[in-house]
Amino acid sequence: MNDLSDKSVLVIGLGKSGVAAARFLKKMRSQVTVVDSATSDELERQASHLRSEGLEVLLGATAAPEGKFDFGVLSPGVPPTLPLVKQVREGGLQLISEMELGYQYSQCLNISITGTNGKTTTTELVERVLSQNHKRTVAAGNIGTPLCAVVEQTKELDLVTLEVSSFQLEAIQYFRPSIAVLMNITPDHLDRYSGMEEYARAKSRIFENQQVFDWAIVQSEALAQLKAIGVKIPSKLITFSAADQSADIYLDRGLIISRIPNWNGPLLNMEECRLMGPHNAENMMATLAVARVLRLPLEEVQKSLKSYVPAPHRCEVVAAINGVRYVNDSKATNPDALDKALQTMPTGKRGEKNIFLIAGGRDKGFEYHSVGPQLSRRVKHAFLIGETREKLRASWSLFTPCTLVGSLLEAVTEAAEQAASGDIVLLSPACSSFDMFQNYQHRGDVFRQSVEQVERTMAGSETARRPISGGVKTE
Numbered sequence: 001m002n003d004l005s006d007k008s009v010l011v012i013g014l015g016k017s018g019v020a021a022a023r024f025l026k027k028m029r030s031q032v033t034v035v036d037s038a039t040s041d042e043l044e045r046q047a048s049h050l051r052s053e054g055l056e057v058l059l060g061a062t063a064a065p066e067g068k069f070d071f072g073v074l075s076p077g078v079p080p081t082l083p084l085v086k087q088v089r090e091g092g093l094q095l096i097s098e099m100e101l102g103y104q105y106s107q108c109l110n111i112s113i114t115g116t117n118g119k120t121t122t123t124e125l126v127e128r129v130l131s132q133n134h135k136r137t138v139a140a141g142n143i144g145t146p147l148c149a150v151v152e153q154t155k156e157l158d159l160v161t162l163e164v165s166s167f168q169l170e171a172i173q174y175f176r177p178s179i180a181v182l183m184n185i186t187p188d189h190l191d192r193y194s195g196m197e198e199y200a201r202a203k204s205r206i207f208e209n210q211q212v213f214d215w216a217i218v219q220s221e222a223l224a225q226l227k228a229i230g231v232k233i234p235s236k237l238i239t240f241s242a243a244d245q246s247a248d249i250y251l252d253r254g255l256i257i258s259r260i261p262n263w264n265g266p267l268l269n270m271e272e273c274r275l276m277g278p279h280n281a282e283n284m285m286a287t288l289a290v291a292r293v294l295r296l297p298l299e300e301v302q303k304s305l306k307s308y309v310p311a312p313h314r315c316e317v318v319a320a321i322n323g324v325r326y327v328n329d330s331k332a333t334n335p336d337a338l339d340k341a342l343q344t345m346p347t348g349k350r351g352e353k354n355i356f357l358i359a360g361g362r363d364k365g366f367e368y369h370s371v372g373p374q375l376s377r378r379v380k381h382a383f384l385i386g387e388t389r390e391k392l393r394a395s396w397s398l399f400t401p402c403t404l405v406g407s408l409l410e411a412v413t414e415a416a417e418q419a420a421s422g423d424i425v426l427l428s429p430a431c432s433s434f435d436m437f438q439n440y441q442h443r444g445d446v447f448r449q450s451v452e453q454v455e456r457t458m459a460g461s462e463t464a465r466r467p468i469s470g471g472v473k474t475e
Contacts, residue, residue, distance in 0.1 A: 004028035005028065006030070007070045008030070008033075008067065008069045009030045009031065009069060009070060009071060009072065010033050010065070010072040011025070011033070011072070012035055012072060012073070012074050012075060012084065013075025014036040014047065015076075016144075016146055017148070019046060020146035022055055023050075023053070023148075024105075024151060026055060028105075032056065033055075033056045033069070034047075035059075036060075036061065037061055037062060038059070043059055044059065047059055061084060064084060064088045071093065072095040074097055074098070076170075077167065096171050096173050097172060098168070099164065099168040099175065100174070100175050102140075102147030103172075106147070106154040106160060108159055111126060111160075111161050112163075113126065113162065114182055115219070116185055116203075117186065117279065117336055117340065119165075121310070121314065122283045125283060125308060126161050126286075127161045129291055129304045130158075130294075130296075132303070133291075135158045136158045138160060139163065140160055141162035141165075141168065147160070166189065169205040172209075174209060175208075177206060177210065177214070179216075179217065180215070180217070181218075181290065182206065182219060182222050185203055185221075185225050186335075188336075188364060190366060191365035192364075192365075200226060200229060207231075207233045211234065212236070215235055215236050215238065216233045216238070217293075220240065221244065238260065240286055240289060242278035242285070249289060250285075251278060251282075251285075255268070256269075256288065268302055268305060268306075284305050312328070313328055313331045315328075315344060318448045323421025323422060324419040324422075324423050326424075326447075327345070327424055328444045329341045330429065330444030332428040332429060333430070334364065342375070342379070343374065347378075348422055348423070355378050355380060356380055356382075357379045357383070358384075358426065358429070359382060359392060360389045361388060361432050361433050361435055361437075362432040362433070363391060372399040376399040380400070381401045381402075381403065381415070382400050383403050383405050383415055384403065385405055385406070385407065385411055386431060386435045387431075389405075409450040412425065412450040413454055427443075
């Protein structure tokens with residue numbers, strides 16, 4: 001562990017990770033300069049706080065600041081193609097991610113979870129299982145609390161549970177999970193990566209520094225993708241899949257089953273859990289595999305999984321009005337997540353279409369045709385918002401009627417006017433939120449507020465909120 005005192009460090013990006021890295025470096029007595037190419041009132045407020053703590057902060061930076069730095073820390077939200085980042089790298093300065101910095105100074109082992117979809121839920125499940133089985137842990141990383149913000153806690157922990165994004169993995173150096181989990185690899189962030197191979201290679205870096213005595217827990221389909229591009233995993237391997245019954249842990253008619261020697265047989269009945277759908281089965285498979293590696297009692301792990309309540313913005317039922325369910329799935333920021341949400345929604349009478357879909361936002365470089373067959377089977381009508389609404393209409397209009405609207409409130413209002421008892425109004429955007437909202441949480445909150453406004457408008461006759469029977473339970 002290197003001494004950081006009197007080191008001169010450049011932090012690029014004033015987001016949550018950059019701020020955590022800057023404050024950690026300051027505590028370690030480094031000389032810290034923080035730069036961000038953007039300017040805004042919120043950034044200026046954050047910059048003022050850091051300046052009052054003795055850090056130098058430059059906003060609106062188009063070039064690297066003058067001076068000699070020992071190394072740099074790159075926030076995950078800063079694209080490597082940014083001219084400032086390119087200039088710094090061309091100047092020979094080594095850049096590491098905030099997560100790498102936190103890892104180098106952590107004093108406990110880590111379990112790290114990555115993947116396109118499901119990594120947040122799986123991180124929450126692993127943290128819950130560990131905590132309820134007397135393992136001291138905290139959830140950090142991409143889940144919301146940067147690793148640098150909990151470094152000082154790690155000396156009192158057994159393990160730190162990390163949600164890890166591909167962005168964070170781009171600039172690792174020594175980062176090594178004792179248990180690395182890869183949930184899946186489906187199209188995402190193609191506005192940042194040249195294609196699926198580059199994206200998959202970024203994800204695969206989670207295994208890069210593992211040793212033969214570490215563990216990799218990998219979805220079978222994702223493992224096949226890595227093998228196809230020549231990626232080898234050096235650690236011990238457990239596979240899981242809801243679709244591939246040759247996996248070490250698999251799904252069979254609602255039962256999660258293991259074929260691992262000395263741990264074979266049924267592990268969990270999905271009917272006894274609040275989470276539903278094949279994707280959530282995989283989230284629980286990965287958690288069960290982590291618990292097996294740590295030799296946690298299966299009965300206690302089952303109790304933790306059965307009692308888990310899904311977090312907001314993941315197929316969250318926010319209201320039932322006149323028999324119509326309003327479901328907030330704002331966390332679905334890519335087409336695969338939308339596809340999984342459509343699969344998980346209860347079907348209409350006699351299998352008829354019963355979903356009014358609200359989708360759209362900022363494009364991440366996707367082709368959206370792949371979800372078309374599922375739209376054709378499940379969706380009565382799609383209401384499209386945001387920057388991608390024209391692109392979505394061009395991709396989806398052959399599969400379902402599409403209407404362009406100007407706001408979430410307008411979408412909810414029009415859907416409510418058309419929906420009948422047994423229908424579902426589903427916000428599952430398949431896009432990022434940054435065109436109209438601060439983040440996916442803000443988008444989900446606006447959806448909830450819009451539903452409440454529609455309910456108030458409809459109140460007075462048969463529109464009282466109905467109790468939910470057998471509510472939708474999913475990620």
